[in-house]
Amino acid sequence: MTAGIRKIRVDDAPLYLDNYDHIRHVLRNLDLLIERRVLLFRLHLKTMQKAAASHPMYISHDEVDWLLSRSEPPAVHSAELERIDRELELIRERSNARAAESAGRGIFLALPQLAYLFGLSPFELLTVVICLAPELDRKYDKLYAYLQDDMTRKKPSVDLVLDLLCRTEPERWQARILFSAQSPLFRAGILQKNDDSQSPSGSSGLSQFLKLDSHILSYLLGNNSIDGRLANYVKFLPPLSPQDDVHVDPSIKEQLLQFSRQHFSKENLLRKQMVLHFQGPYGVGKREFAQGICGELNCPLLVLDMELLPPDDACRDEIIELTFREGLLHQAAIFLANADVAFKEGDKGSTLKKKLSQVTGEYGWLTFLAGEKPLPYKGVFEEAVFQSVELPVPEVPVRKSAWENALKQLCKMPDASWAHQLASQFRMTPGQIRDAAEFAGMRHARVNPQQSVALPDLFRACRIQSNQKLNEMALKIEPRYNWDDLVLPENNIVQLKEICCQVKHRYLVFGDWGFGQKMSHGKGLSVLFSGPSGTGKTMGAEVIAHELRLDLYKIDLSGVVSKYIGETEKNLSRVFQEAETSNAVLFFDEADALFGKRTEVSDAHDRYANIETSYLLQKMEEYEGVVILATNLRDNMDEAFTRRIRFILEFPFPDEASRSRIWRKHFPKETPVSDQIDYNSLAKKFQISGGNIKNIVLNAAFLAAENGGIIGMEQLLHCTKREFEKMGKLWTEKELYKSPGQ
Numbered sequence: 001m002t003a004g005i006r007k008i009r010v011d012d013a014p015l016y017l018d019n020y021d022h023i024r025h026v027l028r029n030l031d032l033l034i035e036r037r038v039l040l041f042r043l044h045l046k047t048m049q050k051a052a053a054s055h056p057m058y059i060s061h062d063e064v065d066w067l068l069s070r071s072e073p074p075a076v077h078s079a080e081l082e083r084i085d086r087e088l089e090l091i092r093e094r095s096n097a098r099a100a101e102s103a104g105r106g107i108f109l110a111l112p113q114l115a116y117l118f119g120l121s122p123f124e125l126l127t128v129v130i131c132l133a134p135e136l137d138r139k140y141d142k143l144y145a146y147l148q149d150d151m152t153r154k155k156p157s158v159d160l161v162l163d164l165l166c167r168t169e170p171e172r173w174q175a176r177i178l179f180s181a182q183s184p185l186f187r188a189g190i191l192q193k194n195d196d197s198q199s200p201s202g203s204s205g206l207s208q209f210l211k212l213d214s215h216i217l218s219y220l221l222g223n224n225s226i227d228g229r230l231a232n233y234v235k236f237l238p239p240l241s242p243q244d245d246v247h248v249d250p251s252i253k254e255q256l257l258q259f260s261r262q263h264f265s266k267e268n269l270l271r272k273q274m275v276l277h278f279q280g281p282y283g284v285g286k287r288e289f290a291q292g293i294c295g296e297l298n299c300p301l302l303v304l305d306m307e308l309l310p311p312d313d314a315c316r317d318e319i320i321e322l323t324f325r326e327g328l329l330h331q332a333a334i335f336l337a338n339a340d341v342a343f344k345e346g347d348k349g350s351t352l353k354k355k356l357s358q359v360t361g362e363y364g365w366l367t368f369l370a371g372e373k374p375l376p377y378k379g380v381f382e383e384a385v386f387q388s389v390e391l392p393v394p395e396v397p398v399r400k401s402a403w404e405n406a407l408k409q410l411c412k413m414p415d416a417s418w419a420h421q422l423a424s425q426f427r428m429t430p431g432q433i434r435d436a437a438e439f440a441g442m443r444h445a446r447v448n449p450q451q452s453v454a455l456p457d458l459f460r461a462c463r464i465q466s467n468q469k470l471n472e473m474a475l476k477i478e479p480r481y482n483w484d485d486l487v488l489p490e491n492n493i494v495q496l497k498e499i500c501c502q503v504k505h506r507y508l509v510f511g512d513w514g515f516g517q518k519m520s521h522g523k524g525l526s527v528l529f530s531g532p533s534g535t536g537k538t539m540g541a542e543v544i545a546h547e548l549r550l551d552l553y554k555i556d557l558s559g560v561v562s563k564y565i566g567e568t569e570k571n572l573s574r575v576f577q578e579a580e581t582s583n584a585v586l587f588f589d590e591a592d593a594l595f596g597k598r599t600e601v602s603d604a605h606d607r608y609a610n611i612e613t614s615y616l617l618q619k620m621e622e623y624e625g626v627v628i629l630a631t632n633l634r635d636n637m638d639e640a641f642t643r644r645i646r647f648i649l650e651f652p653f654p655d656e657a658s659r660s661r662i663w664r665k666h667f668p669k670e671t672p673v674s675d676q677i678d679y680n681s682l683a684k685k686f687q688i689s690g691g692n693i694k695n696i697v698l699n700a701a702f703l704a705a706e707n708g709g710i711i712g713m714e715q716l717l718h719c720t721k722r723e724f725e726k727m728g729k730l731w732t733e734k735e736l737y738k739s740p741g742q
Contacts, residue, residue, distance in 0.1 A: 015101040019222050022099065022109045026129050027136070029091050033126075033164045034143055036084045041147055110220040117328050118184050123175060126165055130156050131191060131212040132220060153196070159206035179205070187362075188325060190216050219329055226302075227326055233319050234326070235303040237335075240288065241295030247402040247430035248285045249394055253292070256389060260293050263385065264366075273384040275360060277339070277369040280391035281581060283431015286370040289391065290335050297366070300332040306352075307338040317355050324363040333366040340371035353380055360384060393581075394430065396507040399423035402430040406437035411453055418455055424507050425549065426462045426583045427624075436461040459549040466551070466583040473560070473575055474553035477587070479546035481539050487654065487661045487690065488536060495649050496540060499527055500547045502646070503626060524624040526644065528591075530634035531651030534691025537630040540651070541587045544628070551584040569615045576619045584625070591629035620644060654690060659683035662690045666697040667711070672704075674712035686720055688727075696723050 016022040099112050115125045133140040134155065141154035148160055158179050166172040177183065185191045194209045215227040226236055240246060246253060256276070263274055276293075278286040287303065294301045304323045309316045327334045336342075342352040357380045360367050364384075369375065375388055394402075403419035428436065440461035444453045470476075486493060502509075502525055510516035510523055527544075529537040538554075545552035560571045579586050620627065621644065629645070642648065654662060660683035667673050688696075699722065700715040707715075724731040 013098065015098050015105060016107060016109060019108055019110050022102070022111065023132075023136070023220070025091075025095055025098070026111060027133060029088065029095065030126075030129055030133055032084055032088050032091065034147070036081060036088070037147055037164050039080055039084075041149075108222070110222060114190070114216070114220065118188050118190065120184055121178070123165055124178055124183075124185055127161050127178070127185065127210070128190060128212065128216075128220075130161055130164060131210050132217065135212060135217055153209075155194075155209040155211065157196070157206065158193075158208050158210065161210065162206070189213050189321070224330070227322055230319065230322055230326060233304055233308055234323055236330075236332070237287075237291055237301040237303060239294035239298060239300060240291040241298075243292040243295060245405065246285060246288050246292035247394060247398050247405075248289050248292075248391060249398060252389065252391065253289065256289075256387075257293060257296050259387070261296055264297055273360065273365055273367070275364070275367045275369065275381045275384045275386045277371070277375045277386070277388040278391055279371060279374060279388060281372055281393065281429055283429035283433075283435070284391045284393060285430050286368075286391060287335060287337065288430070290333065290368040290370075293366075294333050297333070299366075300330060301335050301368075302327050302330070302332045303335045303337060305337045306341045313351065316352070320355055321359055324359040328363045328365070331365075333368060334364055335368040335370065337370050339369040339375070340373050343371075343373075343376055357381065393427055396420075396423045396511060399426075399428065399430070399433065402433045403437075406434050410437045410441045415455070418458065421455070422458060422462065424504065425459075426466070427581075428462065428465065428583065432462075432465045436465040439464060456549075462583065463549075463551050466581065470553050470575070470578045470582045470584060473571070473578070474555045474586075477538075477542060477545075477552040477554055479542040479550075479552050481542045482546055483543060485665060486536065486539060486543055487658050487665065488540075489652065492540075492649055492651070495647060496544060499525065499544060499647055503548050524620075525626045525646055526620060527626070527628045527647045527649065528634070528642065528645045529628060529630045529649050529651055531632070532653050532689060533632055534689030534694075535651040535653060536690050537651050538587070538589065539690075540649070541585065541628045541630070544626070545585045548585070548626075550626070551582065552587055553579070553582070553584050554587045554589055572616060572619055576623050579623065579625055582625075586625065586627045587630065588627070589630045590632065592631040592633050616641075656680075656683050659686075659688070659690075659693070662693050663697075666694055671701065672710045674710050677711075677713055677716065682716065682720075688720075688723070692723050692727070696720050699723075 016025065099109055102109055103112070111125060111129070114120065114128065115122075120128070134144065144156055144160060145151045145154045147163065148157065158176075162172045162175055166175055178185065179193075181187070186193070190213055192211045192213065193205075194211055196207045196209060215229075218225065226234060243253070260274070276290075278289060280286060287301075291301050302323060304320075309319055324334060326332070336356075342356055360381060361383050367384075400419045400423040403422050407414035407419060422433075436458065440453055440457045443461070444451075444457050483493070486496075488496075506523075506525075510519070516523060529540055531537060541552060555575060560568065560575065575586070620641070629641075634648075634650075660679045663679040663682050696716060696719045697711075699719040700711050703715045703719060704711040721731050
């Protein structure tokens with residue numbers, strides 16, 4: 001045994017106590033390798049005595065002669081080398097046995113796990129150990145400098161690794177491929193190469209230093225934290241078990257959970273990587289569902305938001321590679337949120353798609369893609385088992401469960417009926433439900449902290465959380481009228497209440513009673529209001545929205561109908577698409593202009609007009625919300641529309657008694673009104689609609705505010721004259737000054 005190198009004894013313990021115990025044992029193996037190399041190195045120095053005594057800044061004649069002679073070490077040292085080789089073999093066998101026993105006892109050993117995850121050979125794993133040693137003990141700096149005959153070369157080089165691990169020149173040559181850029185060590189970023197700053201540019205790759213990645217170093221030392229380079233991009237989530245917070249359609253949930261269990265079962269020896277694509281709107285539960293599957297597989301979830309990736313391609317690719325490597329290190333599934341950005345058209349989307357295909361194939365054992373659009377996955381994940389699953393807005397039972405969870409966090413003792421009312425009334429995703437409950441709680445704490453959250457607060461929050469993009473193409477009307485404000489025949493009032501009942505009990509009929517199974521479409525509620533202008537059609541729509549506590553959107557036809565072919569269909573498609581998530585009542589005023597009769601085809605314009613009409617019929621059939629159409633001329637409506645409309649209400653021109661009630665109802669309680677106003681006389685003399693009466697009363701209020709502060713007959717008659725002039729009706733001066741009661 002060479003002086004200065006201590007003798008190594010094999011530990012007789014049956015297993016490793018922990019990860020550090022294993023690392024200590026591995027370093028003993030490294031010490032033996034170094035001892036072996038030292039013997040050969042000193043032989044070289046003995047052979048090169050002149051060179052060793054020479055100044056190290058030039059190459060001597062003797063060294064050149066030795067290099068050309070290809071001399072092998074003298075046989076007199078073979079016994080010492082054989083002793084070390086026997087010890088190396090013994091410690092290797094014992095180490096493998098102890099590692100296997102430790103793994104069977106559930107003791108985590110980082111080095112064997114690293115080799116397993118990345119498919120490292122024993123040679124590659126020893127290379128990692130050689131680079132790990134100086135990070136743990138400064139003695140290896142001096143040993144490496146000694147073996148490299150240069151005090152500035154304290155880090156292991158490619159040449160040093162080959163010297164330590166290879167016995168012959170052919171072995172060295174064969175091992176060089178393990179240091180290429182495509183080898184597992186460097187492709188996975190476990191090791192990095194650094195050029196020797198003391199060597200001139202263009203020097204041999206053998207002189208390159210090897211450095212262990214800082215995060216791999218942390219992993220080998222048992223640090224389970226996420227790579228610091230991913231801090232702004234990745235979230236580490238635990239699995240969900242039990243799956244109470246996974247509010248997804250039960251049939252979809254059970255089917256996919258069963259599929260995942262079977263795919264990753266021990267019996268499935270041929271299992272491949274699996275990629276699951278979840279498609280659905282915001283808040284539908286894509287991430288929670290992925291956590292639920294991770295709960296079944298007992299693994300964590302790493303979430304990467306694709307929209308947060310840096311714009312620079314190199315930085316973006318590094319984040320993606322590190323994320324998937326992190327998933328492999330922690331045996332975590334990868335969840336790519338907003339994955340739609342990777343499948344956009346263009347060069348950037350194409351390169352990102354290729355990168356995902358590459359890293360998924362190399363490191364991804366279970367990958368989730370989450371987006372709102374269908375995924376063109378052809379040619380991307382061909383080596384993996386791919387499943388695309390649409391997650392729609394859940395039905396009432398799942399929404400009710402989500403509301404119950406949200407209300408438990410919000411109220412100490414929520415009303416048992418609230419969850420069912422809210423779930424039936426608002427078609428919202430679990431994420432929107434959670435956001436609505438949080439919004440209601442925060443707003444109530446700010447506005448009225450002394451009282452508990454009430455049901456109206458939750459209704460308000462639901463309307464706010466619903467999709468607001470409809471504002472871009474429709475006018476939002478704040479419903480303020482109620483049943484007392486309507487002046488209509490009793491049968492019309494009954495019909496309007498029947499409409500509200502159909503909305504309130506929609507799920508009971510279509511769900512619990514099974515009518516939904518008999519209908520593939522047409523589950524929405526379409527209503528036609530017809531009648532002259534000003535007879536209360538808009539007010540009726542407001543009363544329905546107010547009763548149902550939904551927003552009311554009046555569609556601006558001028559922004560929908562286009563003279564350009566195909567544009568009207570696109571605009572209508574956007575309207576109905578946004579309405580699906582708006583939880584609002586759609587109100588098409590003067591709908592006969594849009595939903596008019598289809599004509600006989602006499603030219604190209606007629607043909608495209610009929611195509612538009614057919615498209616509208618299709619969208620009406622597909623839409624499951626509430627649509628109210630208002631028209632002044634019912635005869636102009638296409639019969640195909642009226643056949644598909646659930647309710648048709650005729651708003652008649654008000655008779656004298658109705659007009660008298662309308663006059664009275666238009667005055668708020670706070671308004672200063674003269675006792676001399678004769679409502680019956682106004683109703684008898686002026687045959688006008690409620691809309692006209694509304695204008696007259698409002699104008700009279702402003703006139704009274706200017707001239708005395710009380711609304712009387714004089715102001716009303718004056719404003720009635722103005723309304724008649726606006727309508728183009730005949731007005732005589734004597735009617736203006738008739739006294740009340742005459």
